[in-house]
Amino acid sequence: xxxxxxxxxxxxxxxxxxxxxxxxxxxxxxxxxxxxxxxxxxxxxxxxxxxxxxxxxxxxxxxxxxxxxxxxxxxxxxxxxxxxxxxxxxxxxxxxxxxxxxxxxxxxxxxxxxxxxxxxxxxxxxxxxxxxxxxxxxxxxxxxxxxxxxxxxxxxxxxxxxxxxxxxxxxxxxxxxxxxxxxxxxxxxxxxxxxxxxxxxxxxxxxxxxxxxxxxxxxxxxxxxxxxxxxxxxxxxxxxxxxxxxxxxxxxxxxxxxxxxxxxxxxx
Numbered sequence: 001x002x003x004x005x006x007x008x009x010x011x012x013x014x015x016x017x018x019x020x021x022x023x024x025x026x027x028x029x030x031x032x033x034x035x036x037x038x039x040x041x042x043x044x045x046x047x048x049x050x051x052x053x054x055x056x057x058x059x060x061x062x063x064x065x066x067x068x069x070x071x072x073x074x075x076x077x078x079x080x081x082x083x084x085x086x087x088x089x090x091x092x093x094x095x096x097x098x099x100x101x102x103x104x105x106x107x108x109x110x111x112x113x114x115x116x117x118x119x120x121x122x123x124x125x126x127x128x129x130x131x132x133x134x135x136x137x138x139x140x141x142x143x144x145x146x147x148x149x150x151x152x153x154x155x156x157x158x159x160x161x162x163x164x165x166x167x168x169x170x171x172x173x174x175x176x177x178x179x180x181x182x183x184x185x186x187x188x189x190x191x192x193x194x195x196x197x198x199x200x201x202x203x204x205x206x207x208x209x210x211x212x213x214x215x216x217x218x219x220x221x222x223x224x225x226x227x228x229x230x231x232x233x234x235x236x237x238x239x240x241x242x243x244x245x246x247x248x249x250x251x252x253x254x255x256x257x258x259x260x261x262x263x264x265x266x267x268x
Contacts, residue, residue, distance in 0.1 A: 025074035036238035052235035067091035095181030107161030112142035166197025
């Protein structure tokens with residue numbers, strides 16, 4: 001392993017298309033400095049895990065990269081070009097979607113309606129001008145989208161609130177993927193799920209990656225990170241302190257980078 005001139009612990013770099021980058025992001029909340037020149041990179045067609053202890057800056061970094069917060073300094077690049085993300089809506093228009101831990105689904109609506117929530121299809125002609133929804137078209141597209149992602153639902157016509165936790169999470173992931181063209185952030189997507197449900201969600205994440213979309217996984221579950229991630233980036237005290245190739249790193253190295261026990265000087 002080597003270290004770069006920023007003092008980051010680095011694994012073997014991959015040769016892929018960089019779709020999203022953060023360069024030197026700074027964020028203050030009053031006297032608290034949440035990000036201290038944080039860097040981050042996500043490549044097309046990979047799962048990159050973002051890990052760190054509580055207070056490391058993970059949530060703040062994701063909020064800045066998804067338009068929910070504005071950094072006080074630094075640069076965000078999408079496909080190598082500097083971008084401004086003033087709102088989550090602006091980020092979504094650029095192909096960046098987020099799956100939050102609380103899912104943010106409408107429990108009284110069916111899966112198809114959730115997929116098109118806020119982006120509903122209207123019927124053609126006068127009916128569409130009057131605001132009538134094209135429910136058959138939305139249902140047909142939703143079922144096809146679920147099939148491509150390997151999402152199996154017991155019933156596609158019932159309120160999503162009646163589905164299992166794993167199925168609700170799969171619908172939330174599928175909704176983000178349906179509209180994302182660049183990056184999908186996933187915040188603890190398997191939290192509170194059982195073993196079987198967790199594996200189904202992880203399989204959906206792999207399928208998303210295989211479609212050429214960058215998946216950013218925020219998780220405290222290290223075995224899960226090692227099972228699904230291609231790369232791992234570690235934040236500590238508001239800065240990226242380490243980058244690893246998942247296949248070449250151990251759990252002990254990840255914990256060491258998160259806690260500060262592993263330093264660049266010790267790995268050169």
